[in-house]
Amino acid sequence: MKLAIMQPYFFPYVGYFSLMEYADRFVFFDTPQYISRGWVNRNRLMTTAGDPVYMTVPIRKMPRETAINEIMIDNSQNWKEKIYGQLTAYKKRAPYFKQTTELVRDILDGSAGDSLSKLNILSTMRIAKEIGIDCAFDTFSEMDLAISEVHAPDEWALEISKAMGAETYVNPPGGMEFFDKSKYDRAGIALEYLKSNLKPYVQRVGKWVPALSIIDVMMFCTKDEIRDILKDYTIL
Numbered sequence: 345m346k347l348a349i350m351q352p353y354f355f356p357y358v359g360y361f362s363l364m365e366y367a368d369r370f371v372f373f374d375t376p377q378y379i380s381r382g383w384v385n386r387n388r389l390m391t392t393a394g395d396p397v398y399m400t401v402p403i404r405k406m407p408r409e410t411a412i413n414e415i416m417i418d419n420s421q422n423w424k425e426k427i428y429g430q431l432t433a434y435k436k437r438a439p440y441f442k443q444t445t446e447l448v449r450d451i452l453d454g455s456a457g458d459s460l461s462k463l464n465i466l467s468t469m470r471i472a473k474e475i476g477i478d479c480a481f482d483t484f485s486e487m488d489l490a491i492s493e494v495h496a497p498d499e500w501a502l503e504i505s506k507a508m509g510a511e512t513y514v515n516p517p518g519g520m521e522f523f524d525k526s527k528y529d530r531a532g533i534a535l536e537y538l539k540s541n542l543k544p545y546v547q548r549v550g551k552w553v554p555a556l557s558i559i560d561v562m563m564f565c566t567k568d569e570i571r572d573i574l575k576d577y578t579i580l
Contacts (some may be wrong), residue, residue, distance in 0.1 A: 350372065352465045401423055444517045502531060512536055514579075
């Protein structure tokens with residue numbers, strides 16, 4: 345079994361979904377400390393001029409050490425309407441504007457409660473289903489896994505992999521800096537890195553802006569084209 349583990353991001357970029365495409369099981373790791381200015385409560389769309397712009401979910405003020413699954417959305421702000429307004433930048437040039445906007449609205453309008461983590465997990469699973477990803481999903485805080493004590497950041501994935509009986513753990517290439525492969529070798533778990541090649545697609549702005557939210561990809565590509573982009577990766 346190939347396992348991928350990632351924090352729950354807000355409408356993440358295509359490389360996040362490539363991990364799901366490659367893995368057999370995907371765990372939303374929702375218990376680490378929330379870090380501001382990351383991808384948990386924001387991602388990037390495009391303006392009419394073709395420049396990246398953030399769409400953001402506002403959060404309530406909470407202690408610095410708050411875990412991701414305890415972060416609450418500040419629903420006193422009209423953030424959904426702001427995002428819908430940002431999506432109108434695609435109206436005149438994106439061939440799949442209508443269906444993509446309807447999907448995003450359905451996801452956000454249907455989201456209940458104030459949990460940012462639940463919003464991210466449910467929306468990501470919904471999009472994965474929409475684009476035909478066949479992967480089993482788990483949420484770490486709900487799994488009640490019996491794992492050994494963790495002494496270093498790279499051991500979370502190791503212990504989760506061991507507890508779940510994974511033969512291979514796959515991570516984005518950014519983890520190469522702090523993962524100790526020898527630990528995984530001793531546990532009999534293959535450690536792989538998936539590098540998304542970010543295959544270009546036509547964004548109709550006269551230039552290529554990579555690594556935007558999956559929403560941008562869905563605006564311009566058919567499901568078959570999205571699948572081709574997801575599968576365009578290199579295993580290191």
